[in-house]
Amino acid sequence: MKRVTLGIIGLGVVGQGVAKLIKSRHSFVLQKFGVDLQLKTICDLRVDPSFLKSLGKVIYTKNFNDILKDPEIDVVVELIGGHHPAFEIITGALENGKHVVTANKAVISNYGQELFSLAHKMERSIYFETAVLAGVPIIKTLTEGIAGNQYNGLYGIVNGTCNYILSEMETNKISFEEAVKLAQQKGYAESDPTLDINGMDSAHKLAILISLAMGKFLKVKDIHTEGITHISKEDLYYAEEMGLTIKLLAIAKKIDGKIEARVHPTLISRKHPLASVKGVYNAVLLEADALGDVLLVGQGAGQMAAASGVFSDLINLGVDNAEGDRTWIGDNPNEIEKLGLRSMDDIDTEFYVRFMVLDKPGVLSKITGILGEHAISIASVTQKVVNKNSAVPLVMLTHAAKESAVRKALKKISQMKEIKAKPVAIRMQEL
Amino acid sequence: MKRVTLGIIGLGVVGQGVAKLIKSRHSFVLQKFGVDLQLKTICDLRVDPSFLKSLGKVIYTKNFNDILKDPEIDVVVELIGGHHPAFEIITGALENGKHVVTANKAVISNYGQELFSLAHKMERSIYFETAVLAGVPIIKTLTEGIAGNQYNGLYGIVNGTCNYILSEMETNKISFEEAVKLAQQKGYAESDPTLDINGMDSAHKLAILISLAMGKFLKVKDIHTEGITHISKEDLYYAEEMGLTIKLLAIAKKIDGKIEARVHPTLISRKHPLASVKGVYNAVLLEADALGDVLLVGQGAGQMAAASGVFSDLINLGVDNAEGDRTWIGDNPNEIEKLGLRSMDDIDTEFYVRFMVLDKPGVLSKITGILGEHAISIASVTQKVVNKNSAVPLVMLTHAAKESAVRKALKKISQMKEIKAKPVAIRMQEL
Numbered sequence: 001m002k003r004v005t006l007g008i009i010g011l012g013v014v015g016q017g018v019a020k021l022i023k024s025r026h027s028f029v030l031q032k033f034g035v036d037l038q039l040k041t042i043c044d045l046r047v048d049p050s051f052l053k054s055l056g057k058v059i060y061t062k063n064f065n066d067i068l069k070d071p072e073i074d075v076v077v078e079l080i081g082g083h084h085p086a087f088e089i090i091t092g093a094l095e096n097g098k099h100v101v102t103a104n105k106a107v108i109s110n111y112g113q114e115l116f117s118l119a120h121k122m123e124r125s126i127y128f129e130t131a132v133l134a135g136v137p138i139i140k141t142l143t144e145g146i147a148g149n150q151y152n153g154l155y156g157i158v159n160g161t162c163n164y165i166l167s168e169m170e171t172n173k174i175s176f177e178e179a180v181k182l183a184q185q186k187g188y189a190e191s192d193p194t195l196d197i198n199g200m201d202s203a204h205k206l207a208i209l210i211s212l213a214m215g216k217f218l219k220v221k222d223i224h225t226e227g228i229t230h231i232s233k234e235d236l237y238y239a240e241e242m243g244l245t246i247k248l249l250a251i252a253k254k255i256d257g258k259i260e261a262r263v264h265p266t267l268i269s270r271k272h273p274l275a276s277v278k279g280v281y282n283a284v285l286l287e288a289d290a291l292g293d294v295l296l297v298g299q300g301a302g303q304m305a306a307a308s309g310v311f312s313d314l315i316n317l318g319v320d321n322a323e324g325d326r327t328w329i330g331d332n333p334n335e336i337e338k339l340g341l342r343s344m345d346d347i348d349t350e351f352y353v354r355f356m357v358l359d360k361p362g363v364l365s366k367i368t369g370i371l372g373e374h375a376i377s378i379a380s381v382t383q384k385v386v387n388k389n390s391a392v393p394l395v396m397l398t399h400a401a402k403e404s405a406v407r408k409a410l411k412k413i414s415q416m417k418e419i420k421a422k423p424v425a426i427r428m429q430e431l
Numbered sequence: 432m433k434r435v436t437l438g439i440i441g442l443g444v445v446g447q448g449v450a451k452l453i454k455s456r457h458s459f460v461l462q463k464f465g466v467d468l469q470l471k472t473i474c475d476l477r478v479d480p481s482f483l484k485s486l487g488k489v490i491y492t493k494n495f496n497d498i499l500k501d502p503e504i505d506v507v508v509e510l511i512g513g514h515h516p517a518f519e520i521i522t523g524a525l526e527n528g529k530h531v532v533t534a535n536k537a538v539i540s541n542y543g544q545e546l547f548s549l550a551h552k553m554e555r556s557i558y559f560e561t562a563v564l565a566g567v568p569i570i571k572t573l574t575e576g577i578a579g580n581q582y583n584g585l586y587g588i589v590n591g592t593c594n595y596i597l598s599e600m601e602t603n604k605i606s607f608e609e610a611v612k613l614a615q616q617k618g619y620a621e622s623d624p625t626l627d628i629n630g631m632d633s634a635h636k637l638a639i640l641i642s643l644a645m646g647k648f649l650k651v652k653d654i655h656t657e658g659i660t661h662i663s664k665e666d667l668y669y670a671e672e673m674g675l676t677i678k679l680l681a682i683a684k685k686i687d688g689k690i691e692a693r694v695h696p697t698l699i700s701r702k703h704p705l706a707s708v709k710g711v712y713n714a715v716l717l718e719a720d721a722l723g724d725v726l727l728v729g730q731g732a733g734q735m736a737a738a739s740g741v742f743s744d745l746i747n748l749g750v751d752n753a754e755g756d757r758t759w760i761g762d763n764p765n766e767i768e769k770l771g772l773r774s775m776d777d778i779d780t781e782f783y784v785r786f787m788v789l790d791k792p793g794v795l796s797k798i799t800g801i802l803g804e805h806a807i808s809i810a811s812v813t814q815k816v817v818n819k820n821s822a823v824p825l826v827m828l829t830h831a832a833k834e835s836a837v838r839k840a841l842k843k844i845s846q847m848k849e850i851k852a853k854p855v856a857i858r859m860q861e862l
Contacts, residue, residue, distance in 0.1 A: 148460055215463075290739035291736050
């Protein structure tokens with residue numbers, strides 16, 4: 001029997017879920033894994049007294065140092081989120097010889113390398129399964145499940161809010177604004193949903209996935225990030241007509257010793273399993289070089305989905321820890337390959353482009369002329385509605401073209417007097 | 432640095448893949464995981480001399496005891512498959528104090544409990560990631576990735592041959608026989624494909640999944656198993672019209688303290704991600720009680736997909752082993768819950784039923800009358816082609832009905848003189 005004494009810092013929705021699991025599944029975990037999880041102390045600025053009471057003999061404090069300095073506590077569970085004081089709590093815990101379990105994507109994506117080095121030095125572990133895809137074991141899969149493979153590509157639907165909004169827009173033909181409102185009503189979006197819909201949340205998660213899959217620690221600011229605010233229900237409808245769907249994808253590729261890292265709305269085939277990942281579900285597709293493509297799908301948010309990830313970490317830590325200490329993501333936080341970062345200008349993709357044009361003779365020829373000048377060749381053109389004297393959508397699919405060329409061509413086309421709105425350009429991805 | 436000395440028994444397609452990975456990725460694994468994998472001895476009755484030479488300084492033997500008795504060897508990799516002498520090799524290895532890595536679904540599903548008990552007694556481990564879904568880490572996910580959850584349901588497409596055949600029949604509107612031939616040409620089916628298409632391969636894998644997910648060791652013979660030989664392209668076509676598709680599913684459910692375990696063709700919604708798992712891809716959908724639904728998809732066969740699973744086991748064993756010995760699937764091979772087995776007669780499902788009937792007045796009323804007598808209510812009826820004097824297909828969907836009642840009703844309906852062929856009944860599953 002391995003006794004593990006815990007302190008939880010941050011008793012929000014997820015923290016309460018974790019505390020509940022620790023209490024209600026104590027004997028199950030003891031019997032199945034031989035791990036005796038004991039919650040000793042809880043720290044938060046406020047706490048619901050009746051919830052605290054329901055946990056039985058647990059100490060409550062407002063000062064996280066009571067946990068960090070307690071020699072009896074083996075594992076600190078950090079669930080307050082954000083950069084600070086989460087960073088100080090994690091370093092403090094490691095320096096005091098404690099293991100850390102955290103669900104904090106911000107602190108891991110920004111300070112991962114530093115934290116893992118400290119953990120390595122202190123011979124303690126940081127477990128963070130919940131930082132990406134909540135309890136769906138993508139971290140465990142990358143670090144242990146598919147050991148000995150290298151990854152050439154990685155494609156993730158890692159933000160449930162965006163996926164819910166896009167799914168609703170597509171299925172119910174509603175506008176972006178209506179879908180956001182619906183997501184807020186259902187509790188799938190914050191009252192200020194900016195960090196979700198602008199893609200930043202996905203970029204944080206992509207940075208973590210890249211560090212594990214490709215051994216490169218990127219800064220979030222190095223990741224080209226676009227949100228979903230410019231996607232219209234019309235684009236989703238036209239995509240559907242072409243057998244495609246639009247997902248906010250977090251993409252990483254390893255090409256010629258460089259990494260391509262980007263987050264943006266992406267057109268994919270409706271036939272690919274990733275296309276049927278709907279609503280708040282998340283997914284990651286891995287291109288493993290020996291094993292082949294592997295897809296993992298599950299709920300990337302929600303109280304118990306997140307609490308499950310933290311709980312799983314605690315059990316695994318209990319099992320591993322009893323047999324010696326190790327830093328979880330390999331004992332070596334260093335980069336094995338020295339991979340550069342590919343400039344966004346250099347990437348090649350096919351594009352969906354929608355122009356709002358006045359339907360006059362010669363317009364199409366002018367547009368295709370400009371695209372041709374920039375070495376962009378066209379795979380298909382469809383004019384969606386014929387309506388003289390008002391702007392109509394003109395939808396094009398291009399063959400693979402250089403990002404910088406497409407950007408320049410669209411800028412030039414935008415200046416045409418027949419173009420009545422900013423062109424919408426969405427990258428495509430074959431999977 | 433942790434040195435792990437290996438002996439491989441069985442140098443077939445997968446064994447050669449493993450040997451290649453051990454050689455070509457030695458320094459990568461050493462650097463990333465600190466594990467020094469050394470292949471010392473290979474055992475097989477025949478071996479390609481040029482392949483052997485390509486491995487460098489490796490001992491070749493025809494006698495597996497040379498590996499079992501070698502005190503230098505830490506891990507025995509069993510890749511001959513089947514029950515015997517695989518069972519004797521694994522027990523011999525454990526008794527000689529060696530860890531075991533195996534890809535053998537037959538021996539694990541039939542002798543798992545016995546082997547894990549022996550491993551526990553000898554303080555050695557058995558790793559068998561490859562036994563289900565090849566290198567796709569479903570075993571790791573069940574044992575560690577989603578620790579602390581219990582599973583109420585599990586649905587697997589675990590046989591690539593069947594999934595390829597059904598996908599081809601559906602996509603290209605070809606017959607079962609044509610699809611089998613195609614699968615054989617592509618190397619996706621054996622020249623004798625019986626064990627795949629009769630569902631037995633899936634039943635073996637389901638037994639393993641149930642032991643891990645629900646803690647119950649079932650015998651394969653206790654699993655109700657049907658193959659796909661009775662599925663016609665017409666059924667796939669009618670299913671498609673109704674927004675459904677047919678998959679050979681391995682199903683386990685926990686209901687009222689009993690386990691339902693069955694393998695059979697199953698109608699599922701085309702909207703569910705499982706429906707888009709096509710061709711030789713495999714998948715397992717888990718209903719985890721805290722985390723929610725999790726789906727894992729990947730290639731369940733093929734030289735490198737299988738070799739990747741064995742290789743991953745070797746690395747994980749190297750990492751774990753350096754810190755003490757443990758039996759991988761929990762230290763406790765005993766059943767925690769005492770779950771019974773639910774009789775097939777008692778299960779409730781919706782059914783798709785196709786009758787070939789003579790289109791005469793009163794036939795439908797007669798059929799629905801018999802169904803009604805057996806308390807089977809009908810959700811929809813469609814007569815597919817109107818053609819007097821020759822049998823036409825009559826397709827019905829039922830509401831949830833008891834298996835035993837449906838069996839009795841169909842038997843009675845079969846005896847009607849207007850029924851011109853054995854009715855086809857396919858269970859449905861909502862996911």
